[in-house]
Amino acid sequence: MILSRRSIILSGITVAAAGALPGFAYAAAGTPKRLVFIIQRGAADGLGIVAPTGDPAFAAARRAMADETAGGAKLDGMFTLHPAMAATAGLYIGKQAHFAHAVATAYRDRSHFDGQNMLEGGGSRPYGRDTGWVGRLLTLLPAAERDAIAIAPAVPLALRGTVQVGTYAPSRLPQADADLIARLTAMYADDPLLHPLWGSAVKTQELASDIGGDNGRNGAELGKLAASLMVPTDGARVMMVETGGWDTHSGQRGRLAAQLRGLDQLISALQTGLGPAWTDTLVLVATEFGRTVEVNGTGGTDHGTASTAMLLGGGLEAGGKVSADWPGLSPTARYEGRDLKPTRNLESVIATAVAHHYALDPKRVMATLYPDA
Template identity: 55%
Template structure:
């Protein structure tokens, strides 16, 4: 989870904040299958990302945000993809992208921090579970190493737990001189606490060498791909994206966010090459946004949103939705998209099918028993 001051700084900056303090976390497991989780911190507006243009109430509620709807990719009779997601639209056309709409975690209030905690831990209440579901997922796989890598200033909650995690963050600063690195290595060499940590940091730095690691979207996508394609490299990754809290001027801000996400996913796909065929990327947020537009051209904290799966192995080219409708009587608490699908069930099904694990065991180990639905199935091609 990001630090509070990092989150508030991103919110204050507004448009273009997707890769302020970017985060990427990775875990090493001996498999050629790959799974990537991208969290959209700030509550991404699923009704704008995947627009239900076939719902008779939608245009009246969202007209001022969607005058470019005709340029988006029309997925079916109900849904139109935001025009900024051009590459994702192409993946959908190649049956490599799938969307799940009206989806939510068990959380039903509207605090970013509480919602992210529930999403990342797999609990039913904030702070009831101490470790993260992604860390627990790693424990279900045979591992050649107990180490995981977080490319971030702090390790996100989803990857905290019994598996050890080191950290690496792309920096705009110049690399330290070789002489300084040698001196620090010598200084820590005899220290029983600092030496292992320093050695792990150097190993992680070596993995990222010559990748051109930067903080722009395409660079982070390429960096992720470079880690995931190393012969003995990690096969599980997590990326953090910020800036999705669009209380005002949503039209331009969200378009910029989605262009960045689109560029990152395209760069990751291209960088993975043949490995894209065995890769699944899940994109999800802590909750959605209000159905109605507020007085400043934005939307406020809501409930149901959209999640997406992309990857060469995804059984894509479709939208999975038990659509509740946007008529006043159909809304959650008279203001939000009513969630009809469990995000936990989606995560359990996607991770199990992506990594060749038993879905019932994954559901049992990753999420609280009270979380509800059975794992979704048929998400990944056999």
């Protein structure tokens, strides 16, 4: 279903602005470009997503879990894509997907909250910025291209800034337990106005928090929703989608596969829903940090450092490629003896991709998105 601006507002989107960043006197020509930032909250395992099967130390470190890549698409002589990402593999073949490996923000202390704050705020230290890199990017775009929305219960840090943005989700649903949600659902059951709105809100929250649910179909529904909010001529041009469930401390083998299946279907549904607009869309997928090289005693991995970022869309400059200054996975090559060592800044990957996408000056983009760099 394609939603008009009015129906979006009636469906419970709230508009908010935060921060006190001075506006830039910078103008650009109107563009049909669209940007989607998908955040993987919980530290996604880049070594499991884009596996370095050509590194002899990989199989030894991952042991039985290394077999999970069997059947995945061979991206090149070094890397194999997780088999749960079949649609994304097709995008890679069509030069519409690029993977940046061994990347990380400047953060190194392995706290989810601090790491996500660094990823979203783009500062040089946790809580050093009260606005986000996407929010600051909006100031570089012409007014007609600044419509931004997050599929999230509140405006995420990444979108905060001087430009007003919207959210599509109930503001307090994550704090409500299942019993309360069930009681409210029953309360609204006979209300012709509130019942469908409440049902939509609950469904949206379920999709965002469990993209791997229902064999990945939750991810597909979330992708369809995202596309429906961007396709209309008066729809959003910039979007952030929150996904959770990437913290795989135990039982990673099945859990990661489910998450990636959901992400894969989210991306595929977004591409299908956008139709011709996919050609002018850039999708960025990133996480706060990666996971350890070695498997722990419960069949999972612990908080690490470098991971993988994904760039997808119909007009990529370097699609069909894995870019990596590969450090190796031998114990002596690891960061602090345990993690994939970062060899490139995630900030530079994001800034370069965004600058090319919008045909903006790369130095101006880097200085705006990451002023502390």
